[in-house]
Amino acid sequence: MPVDLAASAVVVAPALLGAVLSHDSPAGLVSLRITEVEAYLGTGEDPGSHAHRGRTPRNSVMFGRPGTLYTYFTYGMHTCANVVCSPEGSASAVLLRAGEVVAGEDLARNRRGEKVSARDLARGPARLVVALGISMADNGADVDRPPFHLELPSVPASGYEETLRTGVSGPGGADPFRWRFALRDEPTVSPYKVHPSLRSVRADRGVQR
């Protein structure tokens, strides 16, 4: 493994750009090339992280073995998936935000809807989870044990951008960290959106992208 998943999520996140994650479910295989991620750190280090206030039943997987999947349910209807990083006992994870479907496109479209364009199949964290067929039942699963497989890029991606994270509000409103990583010139990268509570601020001052 060229990348040490036990490292901090800030280090692992850009290394996952270009990696291919596969899920071989009974319905078939879907693989996608990761084009956009976000890093989240542990207790007391990152106000935007689920682990910020310590271990809870929901986030306990984040404190577990690196290389496992942390799935969570949010906004009453969506599931999102992370790859757990950092040594056991310390919580940090990489949120998978978007990817390009490179295998099993028919199955992915079956799950997402017949009218969905190829580029939108896994464009956004909740969409990615649906396209890949991941559910809350996969919380704690190993990303490199069947039915999952993670193929890391032989050469680390270059030419990615670092921006503020999406949907995260920190002290004073803004996310203090630029921990969103996205490959440049990738149509599958999700459109950048600021946190809902910052929309009026954005209208006043303007925000990048």
Added chain:
DNA sequence: CCAGAGATTTTCT
């Protein structure tokens, strides 16, 4: 293209 609002449930204050 952009902005607004609704859906709906887990989690923690």
Added chain:
DNA sequence: GAAAATCTCTGGA
């Protein structure tokens, strides 16, 4: 009881 690591649809430019 409010907010949340979101998405989809609607209506307008």
